[in-house]
Amino acid sequence: MLIGGINTFSMIDYPDKTSCIVFTVSCNLRCPFCHNPEFVLPEKIQEIKNDLIPQKVFLNFLEKRKGLLQGVSICGGEPTLQKDLFDFCEKIKEMGFLIKLDTNGQDPKILNELIKNKLIDYIAMDIKYPFYKYNEMLGVKNLNIESYKKSINIIINSNINYEFRTTVIKGFHSIEIFEDTVKEIKGANNFFIQNYQSGKTLDNDFTGKSFTNKELQDLQKIAYKYINNVGIRN
Template identity: 35%
Template sequence: MQKHPFKSEGVRQELPVGGYIPQSFIDYPGLIAAVIFTVGCNFRCPYCHNPELVDPVRSGGNHQIPFHDVVRLVERNRSCLDAVVVTGGEPAMHESLPESLRTFRKLGLLVKLDTNGSYPDMIDLLLRERLVDCVALDIKAPLQSRRYEEVIGIPCSGAMMKCIERSCSLLLSSGIDVVFRSTLLKGIHASEDVDAMAAVSGNRLVLQRFRPDRTLRPLAAGVFSDGELHALASRFNCVICSFGL
């Protein structure tokens, strides 16, 4: 299994939670879900709109919510919920994720996971134990090391590309609900990139609009217009979405 950065030998770790929404009507389409934001990410995508989760120290501190407090809030609101969405950051980098999801399973809730796909062993475990009902995987660029490096802000090896390929394959064959998402950056992504990303996703790609108002760091990228997005979606059989899925 991939190394988990927040693993501490001999110490039971709780899922590090940096944010919580009691009820959302958009993060798990068709259902009412509590949304849990985990702290930490192995990527440094400059366009990320949750910088305080990706790099909490740089963003002014690491203000975490104890996981047991989150569970208590979910339990209190259980009668108004269908599901829990665990997003980030990158939830799959935490070895405590499976046990955390088991807690929500015991409450009878559906579970959706948002991930960048770089921890396929974790995804495999969650699928085998039936701990997730829906997974949204963000495809950053065509699965080539150089292209991924342009988007995720860190060096990217061939091994990383194989990890993401494996995650895509696991999800496509899983039988659960799967969404593949790509945030398009004008000046970085071209039409042929959308074609390549759609192919990796089994032609179920959702195009997301870049939100330049709040990012991890400044970047030289623009926003595709509505007309440009619709043209790309029509050409490559994609769906457009401007909010969480």
């Protein structure tokens, strides 16, 4: 596993669980608003290659957290690009921890295998825009949109806890674009609207802004037309 960083304790990343967060490196997308460019851009990854955390070091850390942590959140980057993800999850599960996987949904086959082999307990999948905007807005051309649709179907029909989530950015997510985004996951159980926060971004010239609380609540009302449970993370 190529581990770029670890957050040793979180009470919010894994819903209702105490967890640590593992940040894997590499991603198939180039979202201009991404806050983790050091884990995405090859030239940035090259700069931190000597600081990558060996898997053994992380597992030793986890061994000492038995009884203190309930779960491990694996995010990135995009974790499903890691060749030894299955082995990594198996080792964590053998230690008695729950696993939450954060993904953009780029590889439905891997998601299906992880679920089938009971290697993950919670999935959080990002729905960034309606799929007709993906090739325009995510910095990569010729994405296989059907793969993302298959991932949604696999997650919704799985027997594990899950959430879909969209980071909404003022100036980029109009009411129409937001509603079309939510339609992509119509019938899902859980959806979270995440308000964009300014900070470092993959594109240094990115100019997105946050929504107001009132505007977020208006978006929530729209989402409720399609989703059973809709939360706001401001």
